[in-house]
Amino acid sequence: MNLNFEGHTVIVTGAAHGFGRAIAQAFAWDGAHVWACDTNAEGLGETARLAHHDGLSIQTRTVDVSDRAAVSAFVDEVVAETGRLDVLVNNAGGVLGQVGRPLEEISGGDWQAIFRVNVDGAFYFAQAAAPTMKRQGRGRIVNISSGAGLGVSLTGIQAYASAKAAQIGLTRQLAHELGQFGITVNNVAPGFVRSNPTTERQWESYGEAGQQKLLDGIAMKRLGSPQDIANAVMFFASDQAGWVTGQVLSVDGGK
Template sequence: MTTFAEASGAALPLDFAGRTVAVSGGAVGFGRAIADRFAAAGAAVFGCDIVGRTDGDPRVALDAVDLTDRRAAAAWIAAVEDRTGRAIDVLVCNAGGVAGQTDRPLEEVEDADWDRVVAVNLGSTFALCRAAAAGMKRARSGAIITITSSAALQASLTGIQSYCSAKHAVLGLTRQLAHEFGPFGIRVNSVAPGFVRTNPATERQWASYSPERQKQIVEAVALKRLGTADEIAKAVLFFASDLASFVNGQILSVDGGR
C-alpha cells in the first residue's frame, strides 16, 4: 500500500523531527499530555511550569518558571532558543487555571484574586507570544496554539468570573495575532477543551458537584462521556502539523459535542 509520504513526496504531517516545541504548563494535565505527544512525534520539547516534574517522558526538558513574571517568561523563551540555536517552531500556551479560587459572588472578589487569574491565563499567553514573535518572524514560519476553554465561548462551569473573562480574552488575542502574524507565515489557533478531569483543580471541581450534577454534565455531552488530556493533545498536534497549513485564527472545541 502506498503511504501518504510516498504519494506526496513529503514527510508525514505528524512527524515533528527537527522541530522545537515549547509548552507552558507542561508538568501536569493538558500540558504534560501535549509535551509527551510532541516528544513521541520526534520534536525537541521544552516545557515550563510553576513547579518542576520528577517523572514523565525523559525527552521533555522542564523548567520551573513563574509565568506571571513577564521577564521570566521572556527569559525562558530566550533560553529555549539559545539551547537549540534556532527559533521556536511550535509554541503551546497552555498555562492557566483558576489559581486555587472557588465560585464566589462578584461583590466578594478581591482585586488581587481577579488580577492573579487574569495574569496566569491572559498575561502568560501575551508574554510568551511576545517573546517568541521575533524569532518566528525571522524564520517566517511557526505555529502558536493557545489553550482556551469552553469558557471562552460561554459562561464557565467554574462560576469564576475572572477565569471566564480571561479565557474570552485569550481567544481574542489568538484571533488578533493570527492576522498580525499571518503575513510572516505564522499560524495562531486555539483549542477549547470541554470539562476534563485532568489535574487537582478539576478533580476538586468535579468533587464539589452532587451526583445529580455530575450526571447532568456527562449527559450534556453528545458522546456521553468526559474527554481525556490526550484527546486535547491530539487536537493541538493537528493545529501544529502540516495538516493545518492553511488553518489560521480558528478555535477548535474539543468537548465531545455539547
C-alpha cells in the same frame, strides 16, 4: 494523518500535569525537542521523570508565565540552545485555587491574578517567540482556552470566563498580525476534563446527580481525556493546518 515533528523545537507551558504534560509527551513522541515549563516544581519533576523513563526529549524549567522577564529569559535560552522555535503552546492557566463567589466578594487581586496567568502569560510568550518565528518565516502558536471563554464557566468564576474569552480575542488578533510572516495562531477550547487536582475536586463537588447532569449535556455522553486535547494541538501545529489560523476548536464531546 501522519504527524512528524522530528527535530522541531516546541515550548509547552503549564506542563506539570494534565493537558500540558500530555501535549509535551505527544510532541516528544513524534520527534520534537520539547521545553516544558511550570511553577509547580514537583509536578514538573514528575513530567521530567516520565520523559526520562520513556526516552523522550523533554527539558523542564520552572517559570512563572506572569513574569515577563522570566518568560523572555526562558525563550532566549531555548533559542540559544536549539537555534529555532517552531511551536509555542500556551497551556498555562487555571483558576489558581479560587472558587465561585458572588460578584461583590471578588477582590481586585483575585481578578487580576487569573488574568495574569491566563492572558498575560500567553501574551508574554507570544511576544518573546515572535522574533525567532518571523526570522524563520514559519511558526505555530496554539493557545489553550476553555469552553468557559465561549460561554459561561461551570465554576462560576467571573475572572476565569473573562480571561479565557480575552485569550480567544488575543488569538484572533495575533493571527492577523503574524500571518504575513508564516505564523499561524489558533486556539483549542477544551470542555470539562478530569485532568488535574483542581478538576478532580470540581468533579467530586458535583456529586452523583451533578456528574450525571454534566454527562447528559455532552453529545457523546462521556468525558474526554488530556490526549484528546493534545490531538487537537498537534493538528494546529502540523503542516496540514498550514492555511488554518485565527480559529477556535472546541474539543468538548459536543455541546
